[in-house]
């Protein structure tokens with residue numbers, strides 16, 4: 395056995411979509427990006443969606459859109475991927491690390507209130523593993539304190555909480571289509587909002603300052619006969635090279651169509667895990683997974699003797715990981731760290747187990763039986 399931790403689920407249909415982009419010979423920013431943005435907007439149920447080349451870029455631009463002044467503070471969970479906090483540094487802002495809720499491992503509402511001060515301008519909740527942050531509590535609290543809310547939705551795609559899509563509870567939602575996430579475009583991301591005014595500059599910001607439909611203008615190069623200025627654009631704001639391209643969007647359109655099935659498959663696997671590990675001494679699920687209600691990108695456990703168990707699983711061909719070393723312990727973030735005592739200890743018990751839509755029931759049964767055997771040692 396050699397069971398991968400994550401794996402994108404890709405097939406003939408994705409390949410065909412890429413081939414069609416080749417046949418059009420338009421693989422940069424173009425009509426497929428527009429089409430994918432429209433489809434994503436419909437799927438999430440929001441007013442505007444803009445495609446970028448990663449969630450990291452999405453988080454960078456999301457914070458930038460508010461124009462916060464240098465040195466203001468942004469509240470971020472300590473238990474997250476580097477990008478959530480790097481985006482804060484990209485914007486010359488200060489990350490304030492918040493401890494995890496001991497049960498869900500999502501951002502702790504209690505510690506959020508402790509860490510808040512009047513220099514804080516925004517909060518970036520992460521729906522860790524796909525499990526929703528209690529937004530019905532976080533949103534009113536943030537609004538009372540004048541904080542902007544950017545949801546890091548890298549671990550969820552299509553997840554709903556209390557009937558409302560994750561990514562639409564705050565001001566901006568940022569999704570990731572990196573290859574380990576719920577669906578993929580190779581690399582890619584999407585920014586969503588219900589406030590089109592807030593997004594008026596975002597298309598220029600993601601494409602080197604140019605807010606023009608690239609595909610449409612290329613058509614006009616030969617079609618708009620009486621216009622000699624079809625090539626003209628004006629640069630008014632600073633932009634980055636963060637656009638999604640048509641190759642990625644072509645794959646994304648197929649993956650989006652398959653997303654409900656992919657999410658369902660991962661939910662079923664989590665259900666199998668939960669039944670398989672139930673009652674094993676010294677092993678508990680990472681968090682109170684509810685695979686019937688939410689969509690998850692990651693499954694894991696909390697274990698005694700974590701390192702021994704990782705070596706045992708490795709020796710049986712089962713890949714593992716640890717998501718994450720808390721950012722408040724990372725050398726890069728040291729100036730703002732060492733202040734999340736719960737997760738700075740608890741992360742030593744975390745193990746991420748294989749989860750992806752192509753896992754077979756044989757593989758899951760194998761992992762479950764090995765975990766049960768471990769207990770008998």
Ligand SMILES: *Cc1c(COP(=O)(O)O)cnc(C)c1O
Pocket residue numbers: 447448449450451474475477478520546548549569570571572582583
């Ligand atoms: C993967 C991830 C990101 C970054 O996504 P990219 O698309 O790879 O830039 C951001 N936040 C979290 C929580 C992630 O897991």
